Every structure is written in structure tokens, then in C-alpha cells.
Amino acid sequence: MRTAVIQGIDHYLPEERLTNAxxxxxxxxxxxxxxxxxTGILERRIAADTECASDLAVRxxxxxxxxxxxxxxxxxxxxxxxxxxxxxxxxxxxxxQERLGLGTNVAAFDYNLGCSAFPYGLAIVRGLIDAGIxxxxxxxxxxxxxxxxxxxxxxxxxxxxxAASAVLITAEERAAPSIGPFVLxxxxxxxxxxxxxxxxMRHPLATADLAEKTDKSDNTRTAANLFMNGPAxxxxxxxxxxxxxxxxxxxxxxxxxxxxxxxLHQASEMLLATLQGSLRIPDEKFVRHYSRCGNTVSSTIPxxxxxxxxxxxxxxxxxxxxxxFGVGYSWGANLIRWEPNA
Amino acid sequence: xxxxxxxxxxxxxxxxPDLQESTRLxxxxxxxxxxxxxxxxxxxxxxxxxxxxxxxxxxxxxADVLDLVLATES
Numbered sequence: 001m002r003t004a005v006i007q008g009i010d011h012y013l014p015e016e017r018l019t020n021a022x023x024x025x026x027x028x029x030x031x032x033x034x035x036x037x038x039t040g041i042l043e044r045r046i047a048a049d050t051e052c053a054s055d056l057a058v059r060x061x062x063x064x065x066x067x068x069x070x071x072x073x074x075x076x077x078x079x080x081x082x083x084x085x086x087x088x089x090x091x092x093x094x095x096x097q098e099r100l101g102l103g104t105n106v107a108a109f110d111y112n113l114g115c116s117a118f119p120y121g122l123a124i125v126r127g128l129i130d131a132g133i134x135x136x137x138x139x140x141x142x143x144x145x146x147x148x149x150x151x152x153x154x155x156x157x158x159x160x161x162x163a164a165s166a167v168l169i170t171a172e173e174r175a176a177p178s179i180g181p182f183v184l185x186x187x188x189x190x191x192x193x194x195x196x197x198x199x200x201m202r203h204p205l206a207t208a209d210l211a212e213k214t215d216k217s218d219n220t221r222t223a224a225n226l227f228m229n230g231p232a233x234x235x236x237x238x239x240x241x242x243x244x245x246x247x248x249x250x251x252x253x254x255x256x257x258x259x260x261x262x263x264l265h266q267a268s269e270m271l272l273a274t275l276q277g278s279l280r281i282p283d284e285k286f287v288r289h290y291s292r293c294g295n296t297v298s299s300t301i302p303x304x305x306x307x308x309x310x311x312x313x314x315x316x317x318x319x320x321x322x323x324x325f326g327v328g329y330s331w332g333a334n335l336i337r338w339e340p341n342a
Numbered sequence: 343x344x345x346x347x348x349x350x351x352x353x354x355x356x357x358x359p360d361l362q363e364s365t366r367l368x369x370x371x372x373x374x375x376x377x378x379x380x381x382x383x384x385x386x387x388x389x390x391x392x393x394x395x396x397x398x399x400x401x402x403x404x405a406d407v408l409d410l411v412l413a414t415e416s
Contacts (some may be wrong), residue, residue, distance in 0.1 A: 272389055
């Protein structure tokens with residue numbers, strides 16, 4: 001059967017590093033050790049003032065295409081996920097098409113998701129490839145949340161880093177689908193728990209929105225900054241994700257024991273430790289990769305996946321489970337049988 | 343889990359030795375989002391219990407937190 005197959009993954013992290021020592025100097029009572037204990041993160045990468053999501057995505061895509069020696073004229077689909085686009089319009093994917101030197105026959109569009117970006121992106125690309133609409137796809141994800149974050153809001157600044165990732169997916173003949181099944185879901189009642197309230201059409205930016213407010217946890221932000229209700233996000237995650245994992249392995253008619261590696265959205269150490277314990281996943285199957293880049297939102301899963309591939313922890317034929325969850329609320333999970341062309 | 347055991351456990355988790363049922367949380371800077379996350383994580387990890395984050399955040403005193411957790415447990 002004709003189906004979508006992942007051929008390779010790469011990523012790009014911006015140059016600037018933000019360390020726990022730098023953050024602890026800003027937040028009284030928060031030592032570098034405490035930040036590490038709560039988040040599992042040693043440093044985050046931060047985009048330069050002039051560096052946007054498209055810049056990071058182009059770097060990640062160039063790396064991938066050069067490493068795999070891909071003929072760019074073969075690419076006929078470019079799907080880009082970001083919540084920090086270069087402009088309200090045009091679509092950032094159109095800017096990336098031109099900068100990557102792709103042909104004008106490329107179908108290119110953005111979609112707006114955060115931590116669930118990877119499974120949703122794979123679902124979109126697989127659908128278009130399996131339907132015969134595309135044959136060589138570039139799935140790109142990039143976010144620069146740092147541009148939304150107030151420097152004195154430790155609830156988010158200690159967690160998030162900027163990054164981009166790139167995945168090449170092609171139409172191949174395989175005995176069964178290589179990507180899937182999928183379980184996708186949404187609960188918009190949680191929208192207010194991870195949000196940039198002002199700046200778009202519902203709440204255009206006004207002078208009053210730039211007034212700084214400091215909350216009970218001593219975090220300062222404006223209405224134009226990222227706000228996260230950490231306890232509410234935690235509650236959503238520990239209630240939703242174990243069921244999501246059970247649902248996706250049930251959809252595949254396998255058990256979690258049949259999965260070789262589990263790669264969840266790399267949110268924070270607190271969340272991952274709790275989920276690993278709830279799901280009783282042994283350390284050797286549970287991937288952690290965030291200490292040197294932080295929570296990079298849409299790119300956490302592909303970056304973590306690339307890390308285990310590069311480390312030789314993924315063998316041909318392995319079954320990988322990926323699951324993303326967060327802002328929206330939005331969630332998704334799917335399986336990947338790792339079987340790129342030789 | 344008794345009420346006294348739970349109070350001791352939460353005090354240890356929060357590194358808050360003088361925490362009492364009567365402790366007011368709504369005007370104590372130590373009752374921040376990290377402290378609330380610590381409690382949520384402890385309850386999930388040790389008791390497979392998920393309490394309402396909103397109700398936890400709205401707790402005015404430690405007695406309210408104990409009521410919430412014990413009601414969820416039962």
C-alpha cells in the first residue's frame with residue numbers, strides 16, 4: 001500500500017542560552033538548584049530580537065535537506081506549525097517556501113497548535129500523502145515563546161525555550177501504515193489557562209494592556225505576555241494523558257508493552273515524572289530530552305525523537321509512541337513504526 | 343489517611359514546618375503556584391489522586407485544603 005513514511009528529523013536551536021544561574025539572580029528565593037529540581041532544565045535557547053519562527057524553521061529544514069541530500073524540486077507539501085508567526089499574514093509557510101528554494105507547485109500552509117503540534121502534523125501529512133494529494137512533505141514546527149514572556153514571570157520563563165524542527169515524510173510502499181493510528185482531541189474550556197490575552201483581533205493591543213501586574217506568586221506580566229495557570233495545566237495533563245496513551249495503544253490493538261519507546265511532549269520534569277509513574281513506563285522506554293533546550297512547545301517531540309535516533313536507541317521496525325498535549329486544550333497521540341528507506 | 347497524617351505530609355512536601363489547619367493561605371506568599379503544583383504532584387504520585395486545581399487555588403486556609411483532599415479521596 002502507498003503510505004506516509006518518516007525519512008528523517010532535524011532541528012535548530014538559537015545561539016543565545018539562558019541559564020538557571022541567570023534566572024535565579026532575577027527571582028528571590030529561587031536558586032539555580034531549585035529551578036533545576038522543579039523543571040529538570042539547565043538552560044533554554046532564546047531567539048535573537050531579529051530572529052523569528054521562520055528563521056529557525058529554515059535553519060532546521062536546511063540541515064535536514066542537506067543531511068538527507070534531498071532534491072528540493074521533489075517537495076510538493078510544506079506544512080508549518082507555529083503560534084508565533086512572523087506576521088498575522090501572510091502565512092509563514094509561504095515565506096519559508098521561498099527561502100528554502102522550493103518550487104511553486106508546493107502546497108504550503110500553517111496550522112496553529114502548541115504542544116500537540118507533532119501528532120496533528122503527522123495526521124495532516126499522512127492524510128494528504130495516503131490520499132495521493134502529496135508525495136514528498138516537509139513538516140516544520142517552530143516557536144519563539146520567549147517573545148511573549150515577561151522577564152519577571154518565572155512560572156513560564158524557567159520552562160520555555162525557542163526552537164525549530166523539521167521532518168521529511170515521503171510516500172512509500174509498505175505492508176501497513178507506518179504512521180498511526182491516531183487519537184486526537186480538544187477541550188476549549190481550558191483555553192484561558194495558557195494564553196496570550198491581548199494583541200490579536202479579540203483583544204487588540206491597547207496602551208492599558210502594557211501595564212505590568214504582579215500576581216500572588218510574585219510573577220509579573222502584562223496582558224500582552226504569556227500567562228500559564230500551572231496547576232490547572234497539571235490537572236488537565238494527569239487526567240487526560242494516561243487515557244490518551246491507553247486509547248492509542250487500544251486503537252492499534254497492542255499493549256503498552258509492545259511499544260519500544262514512549263516520547264511524550266517534554267513539558268517539565270514534574271509533569272513527566274508524574275506521567276511516567278502513572279503509566280508505569282520503565283526508564284529504558286521513557287524518553288527525556290529537555291535539560292539543554294527547555295520546553296520548546298511544538299518541537300519537543302521531534303527533538304527528543306531525533307536525540308534517541310542519533311543515540312542509536314531506535315532500530316528499524318521499532319514501534320514508537322508519541323503524544324502531545326497542552327495549550328488549547330489540545331492533545332494527540334499516534335504510533336510510528338520506524339522504517340525509513342535505507 | 344487521617345487528617346493529621348495528611349497535614350504532616352503536606353507540611354513536609356512544602357517545607358513549611360509551622361503549617362497548621364488554621365494557617366491562612368490567601369495572604370501567604372508561600373502559597374504560590376509552585377506550592378500548589380507540589381501538592382498536586384504529591385497526591386498524584388503517592389495516592390493516584392487528582393484534586394481540582396481551581397478548588398485548591400481557591401482554598402483560603404489549610405483546613406480547606408485538607409477538606410478538599412479528603413473529600414476527593416473518599
